[in-house]
Amino acid sequence: MAAYTTLRVSRAPDEPSVAHVELARPSKRNAMNRDFFDELAAAFAALGADASTRCIVLSAEGPAFSAGLDLAELARHEPGVDAARTALGLRARVLALQRAFGALERCPQPVLALAHGACIGGAVDLLCCADVRWCAADAHFCVKEVELGLAADLGTLQRLPGLVGSRSLACELAYSARPMGAAEAAACGFVSRVLPTRAQLLDAGFALAARIAAMPPVAVAGSKLALLYSRDHPAVADGLEQVATWNGAALQTADLSEAAAALRERRAGRYARL
Numbered sequence: 100m101a102a103y104t105t106l107r108v109s110r111a112p113d114e115p116s117v118a119h120v121e122l123a124r125p126s127k128r129n130a131m132n133r134d135f136f137d138e139l140a141a142a143f144a145a146l147g148a149d150a151s152t153r154c155i156v157l158s159a160e161g162p163a164f165s166a167g168l169d170l171a172e173l174a175r176h177e178p179g180v181d182a183a184r185t186a187l188g189l190r191a192r193v194l195a196l197q198r199a200f201g202a203l204e205r206c207p208q209p210v211l212a213l214a215h216g217a218c219i220g221g222a223v224d225l226l227c228c229a230d231v232r233w234c235a236a237d238a239h240f241c242v243k244e245v246e247l248g249l250a251a252d253l254g255t256l257q258r259l260p261g262l263v264g265s266r267s268l269a270c271e272l273a274y275s276a277r278p279m280g281a282a283e284a285a286a287c288g289f290v291s292r293v294l295p296t297r298a299q300l301l302d303a304g305f306a307l308a309a310r311i312a313a314m315p316p317v318a319v320a321g322s323k324l325a326l327l328y329s330r331d332h333p334a335v336a337d338g339l340e341q342v343a344t345w346n347g348a349a350l351q352t353a354d355l356s357e358a359a360a361a362l363r364e365r366r367a368g369r370y371a372r373l
């Protein structure tokens with residue numbers, strides 16, 4: 100496993116096909132600095148390309164999941180550089196940060212985010228990119244950007260309305276920076292499970308990850324692709340077309356006969372790496 104300064108990447112103790120990515124700068128409440136964005140992109144690109152990884156758990160060390168953007172690194176403008184060049188540079192930087200978070204969505208394995216404590220600004224952008232979000236009862240989520248004088252630009256405004264099922268609620272949270280607690284996050288669907296404590300959250304999260312990792316991997320990867328495709332191409336007919344094309348290839352997998360045999364014989368399936 101590569102060594103990072105803001106992240107720790109390891110394997111689940113009893114399940115080597117489950118990778119664990121932890122935000123690991125708790126003294127700064129996992130504030131997101133330049134190194135963090137670079138390391139997150141590198142870690143998810145590496146895990147995404149690793150055929151032995153079947154599910155990825157994302158969690159954080161310390162009292163907060165993340166305080167969002169490292170405020171010590173807020174954009175500074177170079178004096179004497181003209182506005183257009185500054186704008187092009189800032190645009191390129193924002194796009195690079197968006198790509199770093201997008202690495203969670205792009206990797207073929209499901210990403211299960213386990214949030215606790217404060218999840219502020221960039222933390223909400225990051226969580227929006229996970230496939231499954233669970234949290235501890237102490238979690239609170241805040242689209243803080245507007246209070247700092249900027250429109251969120253790392254994906255919250257694009258993904259949150261679909262995740263909370265209410266454009267009105269997404270607008271309310273984005274315009275007011277009102278924190279949303281765990282119970283409200285569960286009620287609106289932003290998280291799909293709340294566990295009383297962080298220890299219980301991790302236990303339950305790793306159990307789910309192990310279950311996902313035991314599933315036929317071609318089917319899991321195909322399901323992730325189809326769900327994302329249908330989010331971005333909401334016409335049912337387009338999604339059906341995409342999944343038919345995918346299954347034209349995927350139905351030829353050896354996983355299918357192995358899965359049927361495993362079900363018949365009441366044993367765990369044995370599947371090749373992706």
Ligand SMILES: CC/C=C\C=C\CC(=O)SCCNC(=O)CCNC(=O)[C@H](O)C(C)(C)COP(=O)(O)OP(=O)(O)OC[C@H]1O[C@@H](n2cnc3c(N)ncnc32)[C@H](O)[C@@H]1OP(=O)(O)O
Pocket residue numbers: 126127128130131162163165166167168169170171193196217219220221222243244247252253
């Ligand atoms: C191109 C733009 C792209 C992305 C934009 C994203 C925008 C955002 O993310 S907006 C959100 C910005 N974040 C905040 O406003 C949160 C600020 N922090 C807090 O509110 C609190 O720290 C807390 C997260 C609620 C945690 O509180 P507590 O547990 O009491 O810890 P503290 O004593 O406040 O902090 C401990 C330590 O961490 C440092 N720190 C906290 N947050 C940040 C941060 N966002 N950036 C940098 N550093 C942070 C804090 O300064 C303390 O450091 P010391 O060295 O111990 O003083």
